[in-house]
Amino acid sequence: MRYYDFALAPNPRRVNLFLAEKGLVIDTVEINLRGGGQFEADFRARNPQAMVPCLELDDGSVLGETMAICRYLEVQHPEPNLFGRDAREVGFIEMWNRRAEIEGFLPAADALRNEGERFHGRALAGPRDYPQIPQLVARGKARAAAFLADLDAHLAGREYVAVERFTMADINAWVTVEFAARVRVEPHAEQADLRRWYAALAARPAFKALPPAPPPA
Amino acid sequence: MRYYDFALAPNPRRVNLFLAEKGLVIDTVEINLRGGGQFEADFRARNPQAMVPCLELDDGSVLGETMAICRYLEVQHPEPNLFGRDAREVGFIEMWNRRAEIEGFLPAADALRNEGERFHGRALAGPRDYPQIPQLVARGKARAAAFLADLDAHLAGREYVAVERFTMADINAWVTVEFAARVRVEPHAEQADLRRWYAALAARPAFKALPPAPPPA
Missing domain, CATH: 1.20.1050.10 (Glutathione S-transferase Yfyf (Class Pi); Chain A, domain 2)
Known part of the structure; x- marks a missing residue:
């Protein structure tokens, strides 16, 4: 699993706070959005949406959307619960x-x-x-x-x-x-x-x- | 529990399809958005957001937002699962x-x-x-x-x-x-x-x- 991040941008910041509150450390690649890194061929081949953050799963599929990434990880790492218990x-x-x-x-x-x-x-x-x-x-x-x-x-x-x-x-x-x-x-x-x-x-x-x-x- | 609906509007239609796929029937009040029903005092006292759909819970609190309503009901009625099993x-x-x-x-x-x-x-x-x-x-x-x-x-x-x-x-x-x-x-x-x-x-x-x-x- 690999996480594509840009720590200055607000959407990744939501995921990064989620990860830190969970105590999760994931293999991370920084995509420099200010330098157009999201449009480079290697990244776009992975994520045609050309957006960060995204999470590349072990089977190669790519999960985009901040809340989808957090919900995926919440199922894998349920504690501390952040999306609700009832x-x-x-x-x-x-x-x-x-x-x-x-x-x-x-x-x-x-x-x-x-x-x-x-x-x-x-x-x-x-x-x-x-x-x-x-x-x-x-x-x-x-x-x-x-x-x-x-x-x-x-x-x-x-x-x-x-x-x-x-x-x-x-x-x-x-x-x-x-x-x-x-x-x-x-x-x-x-x-x-x-x-x-x-x-x-x-x-x-x-x-x-x-x-x-x-x-x- | 009471559901505030307007069956012609696209947000309620998302909830209504969810309810029908679940086989759920809930006490429903139709708010005529075309006649400004969402701005009438009785409804706004319940939901200051003046938006439909919303779900009034038994304790009187009001849950707004289409996806929040569906997720609430999915926890209460897990089958058929519509938000994911893993x-x-x-x-x-x-x-x-x-x-x-x-x-x-x-x-x-x-x-x-x-x-x-x-x-x-x-x-x-x-x-x-x-x-x-x-x-x-x-x-x-x-x-x-x-x-x-x-x-x-x-x-x-x-x-x-x-x-x-x-x-x-x-x-x-x-x-x-x-x-x-x-x-x-x-x-x-x-x-x-x-x-x-x-x-x-x-x-x-x-x-x-x-x-x-x-x-x-």
Whole structure:
């Protein structure tokens, strides 16, 4: 099994926190997304989606998609459980995984990729080129800020996002908040619950061991 | 437990096919999204996200998000298994769930909601209003068509999308293809594998029992 990573990018960071919380160490190849490593022939022959992270299994098949990789590894290494132990946990963890991604993470990606030269003609990751749509910058920031506000309200009186213990939903929401800062959407001073939760997670060993995220674009 | 549904909308259709394949019958309330039922006070008091489908649990908490609802019910009703029996199944089902949604379903929604009067000022579902971005119409259609092409290529020599039996990934991909037709993105005549798979699923009792989808917008 081999893991294709790029430790600065937000999707791999979700997997990397999952691996560290599980205590898993996997043979890893760094694909330099800033140098176009995902488009080199050797990698694309493995993963035609030209996306990182992905996991090459021992039979040569390649599993893409952050949450698919984590779920695959959760079955192989069930403890500590991060995706839920009963129906209620499974449901609310998935609900918050999805809210973090759809309402916060993807909008932050819209804001990042739809302006500037670096992603010119590359508004979406993957094998196909799409032009930037400048209106997605402001909309992406507004949506990410709305998610932070919702998350702050939700965290009042709560230690963790989905259930009464640390789970994958915390990882997904935390990386979303971290990623939003790259487009200068940050917790407000008065969002005390969001700040408390974010700082508490940042103090966990797995989070402290993560290389720093890139500065704002 | 009470299920809030709108049988014409694509997200509830994913849950409804899941329920029918499981043989589950749940107390159901229809929320008329075309009449703004999701914004009525009684429903919003239950679900501030103002989205359908959602599942009200016996303790009064409300579980939103299509895939969270299905995963909750899968734990309670494990057979027939639709989310995977081992790590490999779990991983590839989730990969295709996500590819169908991110590469096909959400782009089709972009194409549908970013033009015309019906979704004016309502480019995204949920509690907040966002203006339409006309460029997302053509981009949404192009992305949905690309997903159909990728799915057709993937289905060569395959009966099902993710593993060698019917799973949630088939439901998600099928509803995505169905939904794309509403924005006039349809399988090409030469996409024989996609057509074969789509027709085979449509002949299943659960799919035949589904009310017809709305015609193209």
